[in-house]
Amino acid sequence: MPSFDITSEADMVAIHNAVDVAARQIGNRYDFKGTSAKIELNEKDKLITLYGDTEFQLGQIKDILFPALEKKEPESSKRMEAQEVQKISGNKVKQVLKIKDGIDADLAKRIVKLIKDSGLKVQASIQGDTLRVSGVKRDTLQEAIAHVRKSVTDYPLKFGNFRD
Numbered sequence: 438m439p440s441f442d443i444t445s446e447a448d449m450v451a452i453h454n455a456v457d458v459a460a461r462q463i464g465n466r467y468d469f470k471g472t473s474a475k476i477e478l479n480e481k482d483k484l485i486t487l488y489g490d491t492e493f494q495l496g497q498i499k500d501i502l503f504p505a506l507e508k509k510e511p512e513s514s515k516r517m518e519a520q521e522v523q524k525i526s527g528n529k530v531k532q533v534l535k536i537k538d539g540i541d542a543d544l545a546k547r548i549v550k551l552i553k554d555s556g557l558k559v560q561a562s563i564q565g566d567t568l569r570v571s572g573v574k575r576d577t578l579q580e581a582i583a584h585v586r587k588s589v590t591d592y593p594l595k596f597g598n599f600r601d
Contacts, residue, residue: 439578440571442598443548443585447516447538449480451509456485458509459502473529474498483536485517488529492522495532512593537592539566544592548585555584575601 456478463469463476474494477486485502489495503514520533540548545563552561552570559572559581572578582596 438571438573439575439599439601440569441578441582441596441600443540443568443570444566444595444597445516445538445540445593446595447483447513447536448510449483452485452506452513452536453478453480455502455505455509455513458505459498462501462505463498468497469494476502483538485534485536487532487534488525489531490529492530495522495530515591515593540568540592540594541566544589548589551585551588552581555581557581557584 456476460476463474472490472494473488474490474497475488476498477488478484479486487495487498487502489498503517506513506517516537518535518537520535522530522532525531542563545566545568548568549561549563552559557572557577557580558574559570559577561568561570570578570581572581578599585594586596
């Protein structure tokens with residue numbers, strides 16, 4: 438029976454490269470000279486930390502980071518979950534961006550419900566942080582892919598492991 442998997446894995450190499458590019462641009466920009474503006478990536482905990490003098494400067498750093506991320510891995514900025522802006526020593530601020538990896542339970546349930554409500558003759562099952570969709574015909578599976586792509590636009594999904 439044909440099947441495919443719906444996954445969402447962050448490409449940490451592409452994110453690392455994008456953070457490096459953004460850090461170099463921050464270091465070269467004249468308006469960031471002499472400030473505490475910097476960006477750090479913690480690959481183990483999947484966190485990007487932005488440091489700056491003001492919240493406005495954090496916004497400027499994000500304006501540099503997000504296009505670099507999109508260039509390296511499309512739709513990767515949708516994967517970022519911004520935490521609260523925190524004040525650190527003196528008048529400095531920092532913000533942590535959490536990199537969401539995998540499909541969480543709420544999104545998985547939403548996709549399964551979406552597939553069931555579509556009326557297509559396919560079955561969707563949750564397997565950890567992936568979804569397996571199986572059906573009798575390849576055409577219905579391709580219709581299911583198109584339906585999920587059209588409906589879920591707020592989170593980057595990858596469709597793979599297509600088997601006959």
